[in-house]
Structures are given as structure tokens and as C-alpha cells.
Amino acid sequence: MxxxxxxxxxxxxxxxxxKKLLDKNYEVTGLVRNEAHVQELESLGIxxxxxxxxxxxxxxxxxxxxxxxxxxxxxxxxxxxxxxFIKALEGSYKTFIFTSGSAIFGGxxxxxKSDFIFREDFxxxxxxxxxxxxxxxxxxxxxxxxxxRSIVIVPTMVYGEGLGIKKDSIQVPALINFxxxxxxxxxxxxxxxxxxxLHIEDLANLYVLALEKAKGGSIYYAENxxxxxxxIAEIISKKYNLKSAQSLNIQEAVDNFGPAGGxxxxxxxxxxxxxxxxxxxxxxxxxxxxxxxx
Ligand SMILES: NC(=O)c1ccc[n+]([C@@H]2O[C@H](COP(=O)([O-])OP(=O)(O)OC[C@H]3O[C@@H](n4cnc5c(N)ncnc54)[C@H](OP(=O)(O)O)[C@@H]3O)[C@@H](O)[C@H]2O)c1
Numbered sequence: 001m002x003x004x005x006x007x008x009x010x011x012x013x014x015x016x017x018x019k020k021l022l023d024k025n026y027e028v029t030g031l032v033r034n035e036a037h038v039q040e041l042e043s044l045g046i047x048x049x050x051x052x053x054x055x056x057x058x059x060x061x062x063x064x065x066x067x068x069x070x071x072x073x074x075x076x077x078x079x080x081x082x083x084x085f086i087k088a089l090e091g092s093y094k095t096f097i098f099t100s101g102s103a104i105f106g107g108x109x110x111x112x113k114s115d116f117i118f119r120e121d122f123x124x125x126x127x128x129x130x131x132x133x134x135x136x137x138x139x140x141x142x143x144x145x146x147x148x149r150s151i152v153i154v155p156t157m158v159y160g161e162g163l164g165i166k167k168d169s170i171q172v173p174a175l176i177n178f179x180x181x182x183x184x185x186x187x188x189x190x191x192x193x194x195x196x197x198l199h200i201e202d203l204a205n206l207y208v209l210a211l212e213k214a215k216g217g218s219i220y221y222a223e224n225x226x227x228x229x230x231x232i233a234e235i236i237s238k239k240y241n242l243k244s245a246q247s248l249n250i251q252e253a254v255d256n257f258g259p260a261g262g263x264x265x266x267x268x269x270x271x272x273x274x275x276x277x278x279x280x281x282x283x284x285x286x287x288x289x290x291x292x293x294x
Contacts, residue, residue: 069094156223209281
């Protein structure tokens with residue numbers, strides 16, 4: 001039986017990957033920083049190691065007893081934790097799957113539409129604010145030269161109910177919450193900006209396929225559809241019986257969600273194609289409508 005260590009296992013993505021792996025009879029261990037979750041995880045058949053991703057000795061020892069690591073614990077921007085995992089895995093030929101995020105494709109478009117669709121073989125020229133995220137991805141990919149089977153997955157806007165402890169994603173729940181406070185669906189600027197998206201279970205299935213089939217040094221973008229933020233706001237208005245969706249200015253986005261959330265999470269474009277995953281890994285996502293999950 002293959003042994004997999006998952007960080008962020010109490011989170012939305014990590015918890016759902018864990019469930020998919022357990023269903024396929026993998027042995028799953030979670031790195032958990034909050035002891036309060038241990039009993040619930042263990043009742044689901046998940047082994048636990050208590051600790052923080054910023055403890056190098058702990059990571060070294062956790063990594064030594066598994067065949068693969070899937071790192072999701074607030075992973076996308078944390079170079080410290082990545083460095084620790086790569087140090088711990090160096091020379092082991094073990095698998096390291098790293099979760100990034102598709103804000104790397106974003107511009108400061110302030111609600112205007114962009115038609116550009118990114119693919120893995122297009123060179124990225126990220127804005128300054130996302131440059132370190134891209135450097136982290138490249139560092140992980142290059143660790144294939146340190147005898148690590150490294151794989152990067154770049155999820156777009158993930159929706160749907162998680163299968164682990166945390167059921168909710170990030171962007172859509174935050175927009176619903178904010179819209180309910182305002183009394184109307186909310187978009188920023190023209191709201192014509194578009195994000196690719198995908199369902200959490202399709203994403204988790206992609207991790208399982210990547211674990212089983214991907215070549216070391218591979219990056220996969222993950223999407224199965226897209227929507228403008230204005231469309232999402234209109235659906236929120238209808239589903240939550242709020243007033244018609246309205247535009248707010250970008251500063252309100254920044255004030256509420258911080259600059260990364262405001263400019264990139266809600267007012268940029270983040271569009272890509274996951275054809276590489278479909279072709280190389282035979283990934284067959286089944287959900288394609290964010291509208292049904294708002
Ligand atoms: N959800 C999306 O739509 C989406 C899309 C693209 C990329 N991503 C990226 O994917 C990653 C995971 O996202 P998510 O939606 O699963 O997030 P999430 O539900 O907020 O989960 C984050 C997880 O990380 C754990 N964690 C954070 N800091 C930690 C630390 N210092 N030590 C140990 N564990 C720590 C949390 O543990 P606690 O339970 O103890 O807090 C939790 O299990 C993030 O990097 C996110 O940016 C997410």
C-alpha cells in the first residue's frame with residue numbers, strides 16, 4: 001500500500017484529496033497543527049502527525065516514512081515550507097505534489113475582460129505581486145534534478161462541497177458573504193473579468209491521477225469551465241434573494257479582501273486550459289457548471 005503525507009488535510013483541498021486516496025486504499029497521513037482535529041481525522045481512517053509546516057525536523061521525519069507528499073497547507077506563497085520539503089525529499093526519488101494557484105495569470109485588470117488563455121507551455125511573465133509564486137513553482141519543478149518526482153498543480157477557482165472537514169472553498173463563499181452584507185450581488189468595475197473554474201472532486205481526482213501517472217517535473221493547470229465575476233454576482237443575487245447585482249469600485253475589493261484578494265482574486269482574469277491534464281493523465285472532469293454550486 002502506498003503511503004501519502006498530506007499537509008492542509010483539515011482544509012478544503014487537502015481533505016478532499018485525502019478522501020479520494022482513502023477510497024483507493026492509499027494509506028493517508030495528515031500533518032495537523034491543531035490537535036482538536038485529530039480524533040475526527042483518525043475516525044475517517046487518516047493517521048496524524050501533529051505539527052507545523054514550519055518545523056524542519058518534523059517535516060524531515062514525517063517525509064521519511066511515506067512514499068509521497070501532497071502539500072496544500074497555505075502552500076502557494078510559502079517559500080519557507082517548500083524549501084523545507086525539498087530539503088527533506090532531496091535524493092529520495094519520492095513524489096512531491098505541490099498546490100499553487102492561478103492568480104499567477106492575473107493582471108491588475110480591475111474588472112475588464114482579457115481574452116488570453118494560458119497553457120503550460122506559454123512562458124509566464126507574472127506581475128511583480130505574483131512573481132514569487134511563479135518562482136516557487138519553478139523551484140519545485142526544478143527539484144526533479146535533486147531526485148524528487150516533483151509535480152505542480154495550479155487550481156483555478158474551485159467550487160463545490162469539500163469531502164473533508166472543511167466543506168467550503170475561498171472565493172465564492174467570500175463573495176456570498178460580502179454580498180449578503182451589502183444586500184446585493186457584488187462585482188468590481190465592469191465585472192467582465194473571467195476566471196476559469198472547476199469542481200473540488202474533479203480537482204481531487206486530478207491529484208490522484210498525477211500521483212499515479214505524472215512525469216517528474218510536470219506542471220498542470222486545472223480548470224473545466226469559466227465564468228465572469230458579474231455572472232457569479234448575478235447568480236448570487238438570485239439564489240440568495242438579494243437585490244440585483246451591482247458594481248463596486250476596486251478600492252472596496254481591496255478594503256474587504258486585501259490587495260491580493262481585491263486585485264487578483266476578484267478583479268483580475270485567470271484563464272487557462274487544462275488540456276494537458278486531459279491528454280497526458282486521461283483526466284475526465286465531470287462537472288462544468290459553477291452556476292449549480294453557488
Ligand atoms: N480553494 C481554492 O479555490 C484554491 C484555488 C487555487 C489555489 N488554492 C490554494 O490551495 C491551497 C489550499 O487551499 P484550501 O482552499 O484547501 O485552503 P484551506 O481550506 O484554507 O486550508 C488550508 C489548510 O492549511 C493548513 N495550514 C495553514 N497553515 C499551516 C501551518 N503553518 N502548518 C500546518 N498547517 C497549516 C490549515 O490548517 P488549520 O485547519 O489548522 O487552519 C488548513 O488545513 C492554498 O495555497 C490556496 O491558495 C486554493
